[in-house]
Amino acid sequence: xxxxxxxxxxxxxxxxxxxxxxxxxxxxxxxxARARSPRMEAASALVAGAREASRxxxxxxxxxxxxxxENITSGGWYWSPPADPAxxxxxxxxxxxSQSLELGGKRGARRALAGAEAGAAEASASQVERSLVLDxxxxxxxxxRARETLAxxxxxxxxxxxxxxxxxxxxxxxxxxxxxLAKFRAESGRLQALExxxxxxxxxxxxxxxxxxxxxxxxxAPRLVEPKGWPAIAGEVEALxxxxxxxxxxxxxxxxxxxxxxxxxxxxxxxxxPDLTVSGxxxxxxxxxxxxxxxxxxxxxxxxxxxxxxxxxxxARASASQRAAVEARVAAExxxxxxxxxxxxxxxxxADEEMLRPAEVVRNAARAAFxxxxxxxxxxxxxxxxxxxxQREALQVKLDALAAGIETRLLLGEEILR
Numbered sequence: 001x002x003x004x005x006x007x008x009x010x011x012x013x014x015x016x017x018x019x020x021x022x023x024x025x026x027x028x029x030x031x032x033a034r035a036r037s038p039r040m041e042a043a044s045a046l047v048a049g050a051r052e053a054s055r056x057x058x059x060x061x062x063x064x065x066x067x068x069x070e071n072i073t074s075g076g077w078y079w080s081p082p083a084d085p086a087x088x089x090x091x092x093x094x095x096x097x098s099q100s101l102e103l104g105g106k107r108g109a110r111r112a113l114a115g116a117e118a119g120a121a122e123a124s125a126s127q128v129e130r131s132l133v134l135d136x137x138x139x140x141x142x143x144x145r146a147r148e149t150l151a152x153x154x155x156x157x158x159x160x161x162x163x164x165x166x167x168x169x170x171x172x173x174x175x176x177x178x179x180x181l182a183k184f185r186a187e188s189g190r191l192q193a194l195e196x197x198x199x200x201x202x203x204x205x206x207x208x209x210x211x212x213x214x215x216x217x218x219x220x221a222p223r224l225v226e227p228k229g230w231p232a233i234a235g236e237v238e239a240l241x242x243x244x245x246x247x248x249x250x251x252x253x254x255x256x257x258x259x260x261x262x263x264x265x266x267x268x269x270x271x272x273x274p275d276l277t278v279s280g281x282x283x284x285x286x287x288x289x290x291x292x293x294x295x296x297x298x299x300x301x302x303x304x305x306x307x308x309x310x311x312x313x314x315x316a317r318a319s320a321s322q323r324a325a326v327e328a329r330v331a332a333e334x335x336x337x338x339x340x341x342x343x344x345x346x347x348x349x350x351a352d353e354e355m356l357r358p359a360e361v362v363r364n365a366a367r368a369a370f371x372x373x374x375x376x377x378x379x380x381x382x383x384x385x386x387x388x389x390x391q392r393e394a395l396q397v398k399l400d401a402l403a404a405g406i407e408t409r410l411l412l413g414e415e416i417l418r
Contacts, residue, residue, distance in 0.1 A: 024223040026140050029213055033136045036214030040132060043125035050114075050121035057114035058107040064098045066281075096281035096292055104273025105266075113263035120256035126249035130410060132212070139209040140224065141403045145395060146202030147221045152391045153195045157188070160384060163370065164188060167377070180377040187381050191388075227402055233409070237338055240412060244334040245327050247413030254319075254326040261319040265312040272305040274298040330411070337408040344401035351394040359383075359390035 034040060070092035164184040170176035207218040233240070245251055277296040282289070366383035 021220050021223045023225050024219060025225045026137065026227045029140050029209065030133055030136050032213035033132050034129065037132055037212060039128050040125075043121075043128040047118070047121045047125050050118040054111070054114040054118040058111040060107075061100045061102065061275075063100075066094070066096045066098070068094045070094075070285075092283070092285040094281065094283050094292070096279050098277055098279040098296075101276045101278060103275055104270040106270045106273075106275075109263065109267035109270045113260065113267050116256065116260040116263040120253065120260050123249060123253035123256040127253055130249050133410060134407060136209070136212055137403060137406050139205050139212060141227070141399050143202055143205035143209055143219070143221065144224050144226055145399045146198050146205060147224060148226070148395050149392055150195065150198045150202060152388070152395070153191060153198060156384070156388045156391075157191045157195065160184075160188060160191065163367070163380070163384075166370075175373075176377075183377055183381050187385065233338060233341060233405070233412075237335055240338060241331045241334040244412045245330050248326075248330045248411070250326050251323070251330055254323040258316070258319040258323045261312070261316040265309070265316045268305055268308045268312040272300065272309065274300050334408070334411050337404065337411055341401070341404040341408040344397060344404050348398045348401035351397050355390040356394045359387040363387040 072091065164181070167176060167181050167184050171178055171181045202221060203218065206221060210216075210218045213219070274297050279292065279294045279296065281292045283292045284290075363383045363386070366380040370377075370380050
């Protein structure tokens with residue numbers, strides 16, 4: 001009977017002394033996503049397959065073998081009367097090997113097309129990797145934002161509950177109106193609803209982050225470490241945009257697709273040249289053994305593969321236009337991201353001075369007046385709300401500046417998280 005309390009006390013002591021969960025930095029989360037994500041595994045499998053196909057492309061066509069015999073009879077029946085009715089006709093046998101020889105550069109065109117497809121697969125893998133990094137960064141920052149917002153809400157609600165209790169005491173003493181307490185209750189209900197929504201957002205981000213980095217369960221909120229900010233991005237906008245275009249995985253993918261379309265067009269044009277088929281073998285007729293040798297070639301009078309060439313030419317022109325559009329879009333994205341990152345960085349540096357401290361002054365003054373019994377209740381509630389919103393907005397702009405800086409650096413091709 002005395003063992004259960006002892007075991008319970010031991011369990012409580014072990015829980016109290018258990019080490020906190022290991023921290024998970026943003027860099028570690030990105031590295032885990034790169035190493036464990038099925039999206040990267042799928043992209044790598046496609047790259048490996050395309051490279052192997054490129055190595056095997058350009059093989060010779062398979063030869064054809066034909067073996068046949070003639071003068072087969074049954075039941076003494078013949079198409080025409082035999083020269084010697086008493087003797088069966090001799091069987092004629094044929095064995096011919098045919099090999100098609102591709103003309104017009106088809107083998108080289110197939111090799112070039114397979115190489116372009118391997119390049120397109122590699123470019124697509126680069127797109128997947130950058131998308132994976134961006135998703136990880138956004139989920140991580142969203143989870144940190146929700147966690148810090150939730151902490152601020154909890155602290156604010158605890159302080160607000162103290163004020164509400166004081167107001168309830170004044171109402172019971174008859175020195176304050178019931179309507180003033182109702183204002184506190186309405187604001188408390190709003191805070192609880194906001195806290196619930198923030199917790200839902202945090203739980204969702206933590207669950208998705210865990211799935212992204214390969215954890216079987218959602219990441220624990222205390223493991224996240226608020227990322228440090230990076231120095232402002234220096235350099236001329238146009239120069240940075242031009243460099244980003246050359247490094248962009250999207251541009252690389254568009255150029256790879258253009259190269260693949262050009263390779264497909266070259267292959268379709270080469271198919272307009274007919275192939276040469278060379279045949280050689282053995283023939284036995286009328287008791288004589290002889291050799292067989294011949295060539296065959298289609299005469300390109302009606303079909304010269306012009307329909308396929310026209311389709312491939314249209315796709316090549318379309319891919320060139322799409323590549324130009326992607327280059328223009330990436331340059332515009334970089335310009336806009338640079339402007340946004342620099343502006344958000346400036347606002348983040350001034351957030352405490354311009355938002356948080358003035359709101360804190362107003363809140364402290366309203367609380368002091370309330371404690372002295374001379375406060376306007378609506379003004380106090382408004383001051384508390386303004387301070388909370390200032391806290392949330394300051395945190396929002398700081399984390400937005402951080403995320404914008406990371407995304408802009410990724411657009412510029414900087415591997416800051418590898």
